[in-house]
Amino acid sequence: MRVHDISGATETIEAAPAKINLALHVTGQRADGYHLLETLVAFTEAGDVIRIRDADADSFSISGPFGDLLRAGDGGDNLVTRARDLLRDALVSTGQPARPVAIHLEKNLPVASGIGGGSADAAATLRALLRHWDAGIDPQKLASLALRLGADVPMCLESRSLVARGIGEDIEAVTDLPELFLVLANPLKAVSTPEIFRRLQTKNNPPLPERTSGSWMDFLGQSRNDLQPPAQVLLPEIGEIVELLSQEGATPVRMSGSGATCFGIFQSVEAAHKAEMSLRESRPGWYFQATRTI
């Protein structure tokens, strides 16, 4: 989206939807240590927001409920500014100017929580800057630039339902996933992705089930998140969250990514909102967010 303020300046606004691994099977490991995955991914209305304006010099600011946390822990190496710098280098090398910008991140998603917040921000920055600068880049170059920023960034560039394989770069669109009503739940304890992969004992797990017939809900019933058992050993609150979401009537309930965020699927938007309210009351310090897939 592009808006003009009272001075006529153009602001480019881009949503950075949360990434939900509805199923995540770890099927092997590459020689360089990265794990091979098969994952069904959806994106939600809940997410961060990137805003970009022209400026005399580059700047970066953060607001939102999880903004402080990120500033404190980030040491200046944010995925947003890394995305800006990599994209600018690529554009300048093809003679495109990529002028200075002020980027603002509204950080609504918990940090290091398995729903790809940083990856979503990086991907949204790439999409927004390409629009803001009215620039062009070869799609393959953009895909490899995204992958350099993180294994989840290529799928976040798509930001619509998909199956990803490889380490996340081999992407196939899914066009018939129904709209899902979810509650996202997190105990607000950060989980390190490499740590969870390190703790995973069996690397060669069965792939995603074949989807010959049957509904996506049947498919979800037959699939897993292979990172959930090791994450739950590290953080027992994950087991508690699964229990709480199930008690609210969600099915299935599963962890996303490397955790700790879990999602529960509800029958209706009303049921999801009711569960969100009830969960907030029972665990006031935790993160609960009712949302729907896009």
Ligand SMILES: C[C@](O)(CO)[C@H](O)COP(=O)(O)OP(=O)(O)OC[C@H]1O[C@@H](n2ccc(N)nc2=O)[C@H](O)[C@@H]1O
């Ligand atoms: C768990 C997922 O979120 C599922 O979508 C992703 O696979 C993780 O993606 P990500 O957070 O973008 O991960 P990256 O920032 O690229 O990698 C962080 C670290 O996680 C480990 N890693 C990551 C992805 C992968 N397929 N295998 C791995 O072993 C590696 O140790 C890597 O150094």
Ligand SMILES: Nc1ncnc2c1ncn2[C@@H]1O[C@H](COP(=O)(O)OP(=O)(O)OP(=O)(O)O)[C@@H](O)[C@H]1O
């Ligand atoms: N814009 C950003 N938002 C969140 N984290 C960021 C950002 N930039 C850098 N980081 C760093 O990246 C790390 C991972 O954060 P992120 O929120 O993307 O994790 P995640 O949700 O577990 O990701 P994934 O699901 O892709 O594994 C954090 O340790 C954080 O300090």
